[in-house]
Amino acid sequence: MNRLGTVLVVLGFSIFLAIPFLTTHTLTKSIITKEFNSDEKTTIATKAFEPVIEKTVSTWQLLSATGKAITEVNETAIANYSFSTENITRLENLAHNNSLNAKSIEALWGKENFKVIAFKNYGNWLFGREFGSDAELESNIKQVTDNIAQYEVIPKKGIDKYAAKSLKYNLAKHSITGLLHTNALLFLLLTFGLAVIGGLLMLQSYMAEKPGIKNNGTFFHPAKSRKWLGIIIGTLLISFYVLLYFFPEYMVGWIRLTDSISYKLSGSEAGQFFLYGFMYTVSMLVMGARMLAKYRHNNYQLIRTGSVMFFQTIFAFLIPEILVRLNQPYFDFKNAWPLDYDFFFDFELNKLIAGGNLGMFMLVWGITFSLIAVPIFTYFYGKRWYCSWVCGCGGLAETVGDPFRQLSDKSLRAWKIERYMIYSVLVFAVVMTIGVLYTYFTGASELLGINTFSMRQVYGAFIGAGFSGVVGTGFYPVMGNRVWCRFGCPLAAYMGIVQKFKSRFKITTNGGQCISCGNCSTYCEMGIDVRAYAQRGENIVRASCVGCGVCAAVCPRGVLKLENDSNTNRVNTANFVRK
């Protein structure tokens, strides 16, 4: 059973990995017309696409042709709409005669001319101005015409960077034909289907053993101890996240597989984040089942794992999609700021405000949840109520990431780095949020000299995508399953402060029973040196503890117990060990 399961999982993954190479596209004129969205651009693009049009091509061929078409469109736009050398000479002549003004340029090219309108906007500061030298005149005019090319011609008459990104994605996604297109459901079964069935069959290896702690061979395992399989898994995960956040146009084959499910749920086609959400949920359910099998003797683990599986499936995956189907804003009710770092971004706020009563409820809910419920629950139960019971990132870590928990670094140095990093991210998140709200309410684009838009861009790219995704999950097989939660999550940092100073949660050390074996520290995913406290007979009150309960589970001597007791004297314990 276990072997069959392994074969199916490997097969499912292999087919999945082959899909980008099996994906074929056939570009038609109508797709080009639709995606280029202007007659002028369509004509140029259609010409540029000549070699591939109506032909079966791979994603790479298609995207390389698309790149060329975009360049062609942009070059034509520059040629047609920006100022030529000859045009510039004329402008210079006007300036020499002190007659560079709106009227004179209108006279040259006409009032409604694109160039003229643009120059009146971008170059009016030159009108009527005296120039010290020809060189100064030339450079000033050049500056204006360059700006026009970059900010007017390319975005309006050509295709800018952002438009290019979605254009590439849309062309690729909508031109899929062939085997994959006609048999998407079959391929869904051959990839996800096989992997899921195989994964569930592999649970047999846990069920065949008697209930109890199952860590035999962990450090001999090729995936669980930074050996070859771990490196492969890590590389695949990192590549996946890089594609997801930065090159989704190469994932269209995978996305196509999930179209039918997306249509059923939200009524619209799947995008890269639907694929991601689907994979995330499916992996969490299968690996959650593994967790349930592995810890079937431990009710705390059973209930907790059931909880993260429930919140991911219902709250993070299904409800938002169904909301979209009902024409309501996409919203994850269990996500809390500042983990949900874009909650206060203008487009999010506008979306909720435009969302009628339900939208307003979501807005109030989100704020109340993040600012009132989070600290109150953390006071009563510690941050575990969120991190290892509700959170999606935590849920992934506790299920998919469980095989890697022993790889977290327990050194004092790692703890130091952790504190610097996580609180820096918290400060960054708070400052960025204040910045975007300031911009939202005042319209001013800068706060204390920093552009709030670039602040949020930097946060989104480096923290949102880079840290929580690429590093946070990609490095599971190297640095353990809580890299993001431990070093980066601003919500964990915020709840950690509450947990450390004002909470009833603690891990009680059972008198003098500790034998310093090190199982607790080794299996702590947050890299807490639990033993350091337990062997001193001291209770554990640490900002970073997510309360997964595994230290207490793996302890062979019944030394540790997670408890919600009282906020006073949490650390003190009976005197079985001399301080």
Added chain:
Amino acid sequence: MHIVIIGNGIAGITTARHIRKLSDYKVTVISSESEYFFSRTALMYIYMGHLKFEHTQPYENWFWKKNKIDLVFDRVTDINTENQSLSLQSGKLIGYDKLVLALGSTPRPLPTLGAELKGVQSLYSKQDLELLEDTKGIKQAVIIGGGLIGIELAEMLHSRGVHVTLAVREKQYWDIVLPPEEAEMVGKHIISRGIDLRLNTTVESINGSSKVESVTLGTGEVLECQFAGATIGVVPNIKFIENTAIATNRGILVDELLQTNVKNMYAIGDCAEIKQPTKGRRAIEAVWYTGRIMGESLAQTLCGTPTPYNPGIWFNSAKFVDLEYQTYGDVPAKIDGDLTSMFWSEEKPERGLRIVYEKATMKVRGFNALGLRLRHELCDEWIATGKTIDFVLENLEALNFDPEFYKKFASQVTSQFKTLA
């Protein structure tokens, strides 16, 4: 002042750490077993792949230098008590003002024929663990002796797919320590985990030409095996001081301040034999925490606050494959005289609880827990203050140290005991 400690186990290392906390004396710890302190109790988990060796080290390697505790990785060959110096294998000579012997235990040698064959060993030291890697690829093993190390060794080999026979001389597993019900429960558990537990079984001989090939049991049955575990207990590791002036019996004899008969010399941990143990304690107790408490007390004494060794009320714990065991206070294997007890157990989940109390006064004297966890602090306090069995039953839930959401046991235990009473 230069304090030299021989042995870097829990006793020796605790002494060193606490001396450093209390003074700036020069402290040197000598060990021939390992460069750095590790937890001996965790060796089994390395073999089973739960941990790597580095995980068994409770302190990072920089800790010792930072705290000015000198570690010497060498073997002491001779102690000169006259001029207070030690000769090391490397030829070095180290003088001391005070000497602490924390020599630990050594496996009790197997008196059986064939015990010297290759593939016959115990599990005590790091070197034993390294040697045990020779079991790679073997099919069968016989473990001789059913104490705590015996079951650990059995579990270890079993985890790597070896068929393990655990040959135990006694009527029930570990029945010199466990009362019959507990011993039976543990025995059943061991069998349920796939270990071939043979009770009432003696071993006649270990056979083989150079390596162990089989074991002959008292019944004449021959068990084919490629490994034989010798786990009939441990004895104080005092061989190399046998012909010195240091007074020994089974272990090194010490008074309540852990002083030996030789001036400026102390002995702690497994190798020490307390001349007059406190109530409810034995003269030699080779358990982790007694080593630790001796180290804590001795450091006080050495740093100017004479502190008698007082381990308090007995407690201990173990894990038999998947079945956890905790004990507090007096729970003799045979409960009689002025003691009586109540025992509760159930099969699913597999767990049991014994409460021992005095017949006459009804005062609680001890607890045995199997498959459930009890709160040390409260058990200790209730025994120390002589709470009655009625009080214990009424407040039993407070003793529960099981993880949250575990099936509670207090009301079941209480109601069973009430119907019996």
